[in-house]
Amino acid sequence: MLDTLMSIDLTSLMQSTIRLAVPFILAAIGGLFSDTAGISSIELEAVILIGAFAAFAGAYYSGSLYVGLLCAVIAGILLNTIYAYMVVGTGASAPLVATTLMLLAIGLTNFFNRALFGVSIEVVRVKSMQAISIPLLHNIPFFGKVLFEQNILGYFTFLLVLAQWFFLKKTALGLEWRAVGENPVAADTAGIPVRRYRAIGVLLTGIFAALAGAYLSIAASNIFIEKMSAEKGYAAFAIIILGKYTPGGALLGCLLYGFADALQLNLQAMGADVPNQFLLMLPYVFTLIVLFVSGKGRRPSGHGKFFAGRSHR
Amino acid sequence: MRQSYRFIELTIKIAMPIMAIISAFLLCGLMLAAAGYDTLEAYKAIWMGAFGSKTSIALMLNKSAPFILLGVGVAIAFRGSSFNIGAEGQFFAGALGCALSEGILRNFNLPPWLLITLILFSSLVFGGVYGAIPGYLKAKRGSSEVVTSIMLSSVMILFVGYMVNGPIQEPNKLYSETQEIVEAARLPYIWEGTRLHAGILFAIVFALIIYFILEKTTFGYKIKAAGQNRLAAEYGGINPNFITVSTFIISGALSGLAGGIEVLGVSWKLYLSISPGYGYNAIAVALLAQLNPLVIILSGLLFGALNAGCNQMSRMIGVPAALSALLQALVLLFVIAYMPLQSKIEKRLMRESL
Numbered sequence: 001m002l003d004t005l006m007s008i009d010l011t012s013l014m015q016s017t018i019r020l021a022v023p024f025i026l027a028a029i030g031g032l033f034s035d036t037a038g039i040s041s042i043e044l045e046a047v048i049l050i051g052a053f054a055a056f057a058g059a060y061y062s063g064s065l066y067v068g069l070l071c072a073v074i075a076g077i078l079l080n081t082i083y084a085y086m087v088v089g090t091g092a093s094a095p096l097v098a099t100t101l102m103l104l105a106i107g108l109t110n111f112f113n114r115a116l117f118g119v120s121i122e123v124v125r126v127k128s129m130q131a132i133s134i135p136l137l138h139n140i141p142f143f144g145k146v147l148f149e150q151n152i153l154g155y156f157t158f159l160l161v162l163a164q165w166f167f168l169k170k171t172a173l174g175l176e177w178r179a180v181g182e183n184p185v186a187a188d189t190a191g192i193p194v195r196r197y198r199a200i201g202v203l204l205t206g207i208f209a210a211l212a213g214a215y216l217s218i219a220a221s222n223i224f225i226e227k228m229s230a231e232k233g234y235a236a237f238a239i240i241i242l243g244k245y246t247p248g249g250a251l252l253g254c255l256l257y258g259f260a261d262a263l264q265l266n267l268q269a270m271g272a273d274v275p276n277q278f279l280l281m282l283p284y285v286f287t288l289i290v291l292f293v294s295g296k297g298r299r300p301s302g303h304g305k306f307f308a309g310r311s312h313r
Numbered sequence: 314m315r316q317s318y319r320f321i322e323l324t325i326k327i328a329m330p331i332m333a334i335i336s337a338f339l340l341c342g343l344m345l346a347a348a349g350y351d352t353l354e355a356y357k358a359i360w361m362g363a364f365g366s367k368t369s370i371a372l373m374l375n376k377s378a379p380f381i382l383l384g385v386g387v388a389i390a391f392r393g394s395s396f397n398i399g400a401e402g403q404f405f406a407g408a409l410g411c412a413l414s415e416g417i418l419r420n421f422n423l424p425p426w427l428l429i430t431l432i433l434f435s436s437l438v439f440g441g442v443y444g445a446i447p448g449y450l451k452a453k454r455g456s457s458e459v460v461t462s463i464m465l466s467s468v469m470i471l472f473v474g475y476m477v478n479g480p481i482q483e484p485n486k487l488y489s490e491t492q493e494i495v496e497a498a499r500l501p502y503i504w505e506g507t508r509l510h511a512g513i514l515f516a517i518v519f520a521l522i523i524y525f526i527l528e529k530t531t532f533g534y535k536i537k538a539a540g541q542n543r544l545a546a547e548y549g550g551i552n553p554n555f556i557t558v559s560t561f562i563i564s565g566a567l568s569g570l571a572g573g574i575e576v577l578g579v580s581w582k583l584y585l586s587i588s589p590g591y592g593y594n595a596i597a598v599a600l601l602a603q604l605n606p607l608v609i610i611l612s613g614l615l616f617g618a619l620n621a622g623c624n625q626m627s628r629m630i631g632v633p634a635a636l637s638a639l640l641q642a643l644v645l646l647f648v649i650a651y652m653p654l655q656s657k658i659e660k661r662l663m664r665e666s667l
Contacts (some may be wrong), residue, residue, distance in 0.1 A: 042457070042459060042460075058495060061376060082646075086649065086650070090653040091653075092649060092652065092653070095396050095398075095459045096396070096457070096600075097455075097649060098651055099396075099398050099459070099593075099596055100596075100597075100642065100645045100646050101646075102593075103593055103594065103596070103597065103638070103641065103642035103645060104639075104642040104643070104645075104646055105637040106590075106642070107635065107636055107639030107640070107641070107642040107643070108639060110633070110638055110639075111344075111633055111635040111636055111638070111639045112348065112636035113453075113631075113635075114633035114635055115349075115633055116348070117346040122650075162502065201545075220619075230467075231464065231467055232660070234459075234460045234463055234464065237457075237460055238457075238460055241457075275475050275478075275479060276469075276475075277471040277472065277474050277475035277478075280466050280471050281467075281471050281472070284416070284464045284465075284467045284468045285464075285468060286470075287460065287464050288450075288461060288464050288465070290467075291450065291456040291457065291460060291461055292450060292454055292456060293455070294456075295454040295455045295456055296454075296455035
């Protein structure tokens with residue numbers, strides 16, 4: 001076992017760490033847009049699955065990956081419009097609505113996958129996204145290969161983390177945004193449109209989580225597999241808690257996840273003498289440990305508290 | 314005045330789920346048409362598949378049994394304000410317990426009733442123990458039970474996958490399944506000429522038991538009190554953590570029992586596809602029945618019919634059987650979409666009747 005571990009090539013391990021972390025990062029950063037405004041992002045799983053299918057179907061029928069991305073974004077917005085209406089609008093229980101949307105996502109994707117692509121022997125594929133090497137930078141030893149040979153979604157993800165950090169920590173709007181999450185009543189008194197911010201947060205979550213799904217189906221692979229989100233959304237939700245509801249914390253958590261996943265895949269590929277199923281279990285067990293360690297975490301104090309709006313008081 | 318208020322309240326309670334079902338069928342019909350199928354033909358095929366003949370009715374009832382048991386399990390956890398969406402994993406834990414105990418007990422030549430009781434009891438215990446984990450994590454650490462229970466679900470499904478490919482694989486090592494259970498361990502058929510097994514009776518009896526516990530015992534009262542207002546219940550001397558863990562154990566035990574019944578009654582061996590996602594759709598079963606165990610018998614029958622009907626439909630006219638998952642999800646979506654409407658009407662009635 002140890003020998004197998006020692007023989008892994010570090011550069012390729014780190015490369016796959018980043019590649020596997022990207023969908024987690026997209027989902028977790030997306031989720032943070034609603035979590036920091038006080039709305040639980042427990043619906044991530046459903047959005048990822050819908051996004052993966054919409055991207056695949058869009059790319060397949062149009063022949064363009066960018067149309068695929070656009071379809072994913074639209075699907076994510078549509079699904080999270082339901083979530084925003086129910087959770088932000090009517091104060092329905094977030095886990096309940098999220099579970100409903102997950103079942104809906106499974107039902108929709110399974111049904112339309114079979115209706116549109118059938119279950120033939122020949123697997124329907126699209127041409128997947130290609131990596132773009134950044135001139136000069138990708139020649140840097142080790143880091144060049146690990147960081148600067150991503151596909152376009154990969155680069156977008158890195159920028160997104162920076163942008164979110166800047167938005168939340170350095171802008172006035174970001175301060176208002178966090179105030180909505182910490183204390184919706186006080187924010188409302190200060191004239192901040194609490195419910196509008198929250199709804200926008202949920203829609204942003206929809207966009208980025210759907211892109212995470214798109215990454216799974218048209219960037220990291222070129223096919224759609226039923227239930228291909230494989231609980232990544234719930235893992236991202238746990239990572240947000242672990243990362244104490246900050247972009248930096250979420251990024252670290254996701255990289256840790258990507259690393260564990262990469263290690264697991266490497267071990268599988270090298271034929272480690274552990275049954276396959278136990279290696280596949282690792283991410284789930286990892287999430288359980290994360291949740292045990294972080295418990296409820298330090299969440300914004302207004303998190304999960306329904307705000308009915310001024311006219312209702 | 315009071316009388317008429319109660320009458321209207323009851324009418325709304327009955328009307329809402331029916332509206333949800335009708336809305337789901339309408340929307341699903343549109344999607345079917347959009348995907349290029351003949352909606353009416355598909356719905357007719359579902360109906361025939363569920364109620365068309367003696368055989369299909371028996372099949373439908375067999376499918377309903379796990380839905381009822383899992384639905385009641387989800388409901389009791391819900392009443393205690395826990396959200397058990399990992400029933401699928403507890404179902405497999407129970408099925409695994411069933412396969413393991415059958416493997417040990419098969420050589421003892423026990424009378425069938427004793428053998429079946431012992432095996433189902435071990436399913437109950439396996440499911441209960443596995444259900445206790447998310448309950449414990451929630452009570453002790455405040456970890457979201459939604460995430461922990463779904464993660465544990467995935468872990469159990471992978472573990473069963475390992476078991477049926479390794480330690481308890483059938484002797485020829487060809488298929489990913491256990492060897493067939495002995496004849497004495499099979500659930501008896503209860504309807505001449507069909508494959509209707511005793512599972513549906515178990516399901517109904519357990520729904521009645523849980524109804525009795527919830528409505529007629531102190532424990533049930535405590536569950537409901539802790540579910541409605543945790544702080545007030547604690548002030549009144551109820552330990553909410555105890556309620557969380559114990560309702561999760563009961564929920565897991567019922568799911569485990571369903572897994573055992575599925576193996577002893579339908580598949581006669583353990584493999585991964587014995588569940589078409591019972592555990593997930595059980596949430597819809599429970600909520601459609603507004604968490605009332607007696608009504609869950611009805612909603613469980615509806616979901617059993619949808620599942621059995623869609624399987625038949627898929628065979629007859631080629632519409633994907635995944636339609637049942639879509640229909641069930643839409644039913645749940647409309648149930649929770651109509652919830653605010655229902656409470657609005659109820660509140661208004663309350664004001665007017667005062």
